[in-house]
Amino acid sequence: MKKWIAVIIGIILFNSIFAENGYNLWLRYNVIDNPTFLQQYRQQISSISCPSDNGQLIAAHQELQKGLSGLLGKKVPLQMSVINGTVMMGLPSHLPFIKTLVSDTVLARLGNDGFIIRTIKHEGKNITLIAGNKEAGVLYGAFHFLRLLQTQQSIQQLNIISAPRIDLRILNHWDNLNRTVERGYAGGSIWDWQRLPGYLDQRYYDYARANASIGINGTVLTNVNANAMILTEPWLQKVAALAGIFRQYNIKVYLTARFSAPVEIGKLKTADPLNEEVKKWWKDKADEIYRIIPDFGGFLVKANSEGQPGPQNYQRTHADGANMLADAVAPHGGIVMWRAFVYSSESPEDRFKQAYSEFKPLDGQFRKNVLIQVKNGPIDFQPREPFHPLFGAMGQTPLMMEYQLTQEYLGFATHLVYEAPLFKEVLNADTHSKNNGGNVAQIIDGTADAHVLSGMAGVANIGSDINWTGHPFGQANWYTLGRLAWDHTLTSAQIANEWIRQTFSNKKAFVDTVQQLMLASREIIVNYMTPLGLHHIMGYGHHYGPAPWYNKAPRADWNPVYFHKADSIGIGFNRTTSGSNALAQYQPAVRKQFENINTCPENMLLWFHHVSWNHKMQSGKTLWEALCEKYYNGVDSVRWMQRSWSKLRSYIDEERFVQIQQLLNIQEQEAVWWRNACLLYFQTFSGKPIPAGYEKPDRTLEYYMGLSFPYAPN
Known part of the structure; x- marks a missing residue:
């Protein structure tokens, strides 16, 4: 017994000595450092049968053998015979007794990706059964079982039934063929196109494992600002090499389709979607792709937005363009994800309104294999946005969610921002679209309008950095996308808790402290960047740092001044009936709440109203005083994060502790920059002093306005 205890102590010390670089993400599989759980698991798990x-x-x-052997500190063999403690995996076709344990109703609920995990007796032996209708379900069940051990949960009497609420759970990579990443803050692209298809980096396998562990089943490899070259045969062979790896993990590959490809690589004179030659070109191209990649998922398309070509170049509609591509991939079971992020410099209307104006009239005109991919909010991945008005407005068309994991407007990869509260805020928003019911989650999972297709996508924050996401906590946002796409009823706290336990430690003091930091982090960044409904006041082009004064962009709606409209009277964008009337795009109950300045949530106030500097807030403070309070609270909260993190050194490896500590120092400096620059600028309009008791800015407005960042990543 003493020897066994010594071994455990040695394992614990071994795990705590060596630094970690974050490469293993949440799949670390270190020996369980709790002797009680380690002993229980070793007694209950003896072998694997599959x-x-x-x-x-x-x-x-x-994966199960790798994970269990690591977590238990001993090899767990794979064998066909069943003994006490066997973890048995398979399908009803392999294990007919499953149908005597599980009803047809339950099996039907599982679909293709769902799984059951049950503690049962089989042939007199105590076993853990992991089963699904399809191989993918078994794969997801294996990862879920490992998660139970990683988070030190009881596995004695398991009876788990789990199936995804959303079918298409997808990462969107904005990676270019030259290995740069648009809005990438974690190094270059992980796709080494030059050495593909001959060289298959281990990183591709680990990428697939990580995605499968959280249920992600699709990846769009290329930037939405697309390059037609990816659709040529040599490049498709490179894509096929990746697809061959990902297929083992139930991940389909998708590509972005450049609408003008028939002209650029097909030598046609037009890309008109109603032209018969163009239709044939895309059909032939789809046939070629599926010959090379039989399980190709389909296309993601950005069209007629920010200079990208599209059907409107030929006086056609988005439906015309999407349907042409949908017809090309339909015989192969492919889909088209057509982005609703459109706005035109020729249109004088509020940019907030343009997607709704273009897509709402097309409801019901899209093919059955088309989804419209809609950003969570109506502008562009801001720290806080109201839900997009298209959600609840297109009942005849499946809409899929588009989130942004890469922190384009959230401090890049230097700020700790856990995005689950942002995602959940949108998912839980009531659209009032069906008899005063139907939140955004019910719309995108298809239940609100009985759609067969459903999807959730996240713009990836993955790059060549050794830890994948730059900031170690950026990994949590990747993890969150998968978990919420699988089950959007999970809370932000639940997801944070399991991620912390797998990624860092199960020690209660550590978990509790870090979970508190994570859950507060999104509101903190809103406070020091864009409080009370301010939005899009970041630096021009690169979106790094504050620039509310900027007014030199080639189009009005690329300028921060377009969005905040500060003047001597007040601040904010009037989107009520007396302004742009963007609120008319929402259902009456939503419109009524936001239209009235007294019932509009204060965290959205400046999204919808131009508000007097002297307006009395619910706290009794004036708007100016409340604005100052938010900015100063944001900075103070980052300092609280720093203090909290500094107490956790003994719980994790030194390498990751120091890395996060340094990043929090940068975040504090940049939060102060945001606070000072914004308040000094807005003060030129309000004419009011920063209230007494606050530390005064140590730089002038001119200093902040003079800062330049020509090499900021964008």
């Missing part, structure tokens, strides 16, 4: 007649089943048992 058929090896499919690549996904092989991936499942390999």
Whole structure:
């Protein structure tokens, strides 16, 4: 017994000595450092039994063997015979007794990706059963079982039934063919196109494992600002090499389609979607793609936005363009995800309104294999936005959610911002679209309008940095996308808790402190960047740092002054009936709440109203005083984050502790910059002093306005 205890102590010390660089993400599989759980798991798990007649089943048992052997500190063998403690995996076709344990109703609920995990007796042996209708379900069940051990949960009497609420759970990479990443803050692209298809980096396998562990089943490899070259045969062979790896983990590959490809690489004179030659070109191209990549998922398209070509170049509609591509991939089971992020410099209307104005009239005109991909808010991934008015407005068309994991407007990869509260705020928003019911989550999962297709996408924050996401906490946003796409009823706290336990430590003091930091972090960044409904006041082009004064962009709605409209009277964008009337795009109950300045939530106030500097807030303070309070609270809260983190050194490896500590120092400096620059600028309009008791800015407005960042990543 003493020897066994010594071994455990040695394991714990071993795990705590060596630094970690974050490469393993939440799949660390270090030996469990709780002797009680380690002993229990070792007693309950003896071996793995799994058929090896499919690549996904092989991936499942390999992952389970790797994970269990690491977590238990001993090799867990794979064997066909069943003994006490066997973890048995398979399908009803492999294990007919499953149908005697699980009703047809439950099996039907699982669909293709769902799984059951049950503690049962089989042939007199105590076993853990992981089963699904398809191999993918077994794969996801294996990862879920490992998560239970990683987070030190009981596995004694398991009876888990889990199936995804959303079918298409997708990462959108904004990666270019030259390995740069648009809005990438974690290094270059992980796709080494030059060495593909001959060289298959281990990173591709680990990327696929990480995605499968959280249920992500699709990846769009290329930037929405698309390059037609990716659709040529040599490049498709490179894509096929990646698809071959990802297939083992139930991940389909998608590509962005440049609408003008028939002209650029097909030598046609037009890309008109109603032209018969163009239709044939896309059909032939789809046939070629599916010959090379039989399980190709389909296309993601950005059209007629920010200079990208599209059907409107030929006086056609978005439906015309999407349907042409949909018809090309339909015979192969492919889909088209058509982005609703459109706005035109020729249109004088509020940019907030343009997507709704273009897409709402087309409801019901899209093919059955088309989804409209809609950003969570109507502008562009701001720290806080109201839900997009298209949600609840297109009942005849499946809409899929587009979030942004890469922190383009959230401090890049130097600010700790856990995005789950942002995502959940939108998902829980009531659109009042169906008899005063139907939140955004019910619209995108298809239940509100009985759609077959459903999807959630996230713009990836993944790059070549050793820890994948630049900021170690950026990993949590990747993790969150997968978990919420699988089950959008999970809370931000639940997701944070399991991510912390897998990524860092199960120690209660550490988990509680870090979870508190994570849950507060999104509101903190809103406070020091864009409080009370301010939005899009970041630096021009690169979006780094504050620039509310900027007014030299080639189009009005690229200028921060367009969005805040500060003057001597007040601040904010009037979107009521007396202004741009963007609120008319929402259902009456939503419109009524936001239209009235007294019922509009104060955290959205300046989104919808131009508000007097002297307006009395619910606290009794004036708007100016409340604005100052928010900015100063934001900075004070970052300092609280710093203090809280500084107390956690003994719980994790020194390498990641110091890295996060340094990043929090940068975040504090930049929060002060945001606060000072914005308040000094807005003060020129309000004419009011910063209230007594606050530390005064140590630089002038002219200093901040003179800062330049020509090499900021964008």
